[in-house]
Amino acid sequence: MTFITETHKHTLGLVLIVVTALILGTIPAAIKEAIASLSPATQFAIRFTIAAIILTPFLRNLNVKLVRDGAMLGVLLFGVFATATIGLETISANQASFIFGLNMVFVTLFELLFRKRISMRALLAVILAFTGIGVMSWKSGESAIGNLWLLSSALSDAAYIIVLEVFSPNHSPIPLVTIQLWVVAVLGLLWAAPELTQHIETIQASLGVLIYLSVVATVLVLLFQTLAQQWISAHEVALFLALEPVFGAIFAFLLLGETFSVRSFIGAVIVLVGISLILIPAKIDESDSQPPQLQESTVRDGTPLKGEVLLGVLNNEREIEELF
Template sequence: MQHALVVQLSLHIYHYHHYIFTTTQGLILLVVITLIWRTTFPLVEDAVSGISPAALIAVRFGMASVIFTPQLRNINSKLLKDGLLLGLLLFSSFATQAVALETIHANRAAFIASLNTILVPLLGLLLGQRLRPKTFLAAFVAFSGIGIMSWESGALVIGDLLMFCEAFVYSIYLLVLESATRHHPSQALTAIQLWVITMLGAFWVGPELVGQLEVIHNNLPAIIYLSVIATAANTWLQAIAQRSVSAFETALFYTLEPVFAAVFSFLLLGEKLGISGLIGATFVLVAMVLSQSKVKNTQDDGKVQRCEPVVAVLTASDTQEVDLSVSILEPHKQYEN
């Protein structure tokens, strides 16, 4: 028993020194993820015009899941459970977004989706975290901004409501992912998520996929980009980033999403925001920064925050001992709520 524990401790220490990751690196990753991710809004909007949302998700995630399939060799029940939950949440987010983009413009959808920056701390309140009065002010400013943006095109439409739901679901996803990445290898966690979404997407599209093959072929370059870069790579990179960056910090850096989305929608689709849209967008950006202005990491000095866990590469009988080693070696972040 003692020998086994020493071996497992040594493995964890080795992994710790060879897979170091700092908060700064995590934040840089989030910027890259955000830049890539928001190129998908105009691409998805353009592709959905010819491909059904169900078919797009099934094909997009089907391609992405193949890349990480080898990582399914070493999984345990806890990893499977967390991966299933994350996959279900992410599928709900993607499916809702894909349907919403059939009725609203890409830049408007991106701004509404950015409300997760407000929703993450609000959901944190339900988990017992202290919520500052400034956060309530930020929420009011954000919803005012969304209202101003909506008036630009008249009353709220179903796409707006769907994107509100997407923002809520994705906020839950961020909080769950922050917890899950502390305990599981990022590649295995990503593999399970992608396969869950692939299977749900296949069930959703059903026989309809056969009739979509020609349209899929015509949009293949965009779908390959969505699958390999914006889905497989981004899902994995986000799992890595949230080892050292909290859900709150992730939401803060996602304030860049509407900025990138507006730029890419203008460059690729020729979409423009009117004066009320610009004012509303400014309100939303101010609210997102305001809500996160007091959130900071007391250990954010560039030091190592977390490392890749090794539980998945050991046998089930060793899990209890490895969990002990993780609790000893893994530094824990503290946040000012």
């Protein structure tokens, strides 16, 4: 009989974050397609309203702490996606992916600041990352404005990742995600209210991409990340989400036919170097990182300890219930 140990949870958390990075890589291309016919506000409002409705039947065991924490995360999440959607009006999907990848730099910087451990390596990584963005956006002022929106999105996402690491262990994933989605949906509907009725026919024509953005790129991404961050650290999330710009560039090419100019390619490489510089060494050098400890239900030397079979079964059933 197999038990879900802390080691298994840690591995599953890493797998979920890699899948999350893959899905996130499709989002810029999907949003570009949606806002080709819909306004950013309308696309945003419909996307998150559908996502919130999907999870509402699973919303249970409400309490003040759950609503408070979910609302705080929802406001941060609104900042993440609203600024990214606006920015994608003026820059390409592949470029947006690399700029959004700076959220990994911000996560590590926040952690270093909180621990008062700012290193020269971290400062160099930030300089490289922002230099890369400057190279990518040199060609036009319009693109630079889009880059600023994406930078705001990356900063908001870094804050979201860190706050989620604090809140997620205290709540069941599905109710926490549902509260977040309703907060984002309500804010999105307020944003889109002046123009929503003008896009009824266009919404119907774009229903396919809107459903993808709602179900896969919103519901699944938030569930995967919320569940994963119960088992892995914010730094590990940042490390593996650094794959998102690469996936984003691939999907932008496959779905939209976008390619990098020489300048944009050079800038993207500089950004990746900056991200790698701050993340990989920090993971290796992190002195307070400890290997996951196994639960009492762990099998030792191939033989379950006395009473551990029953404990393992009860733990597994409890973990399934706690999703809801």
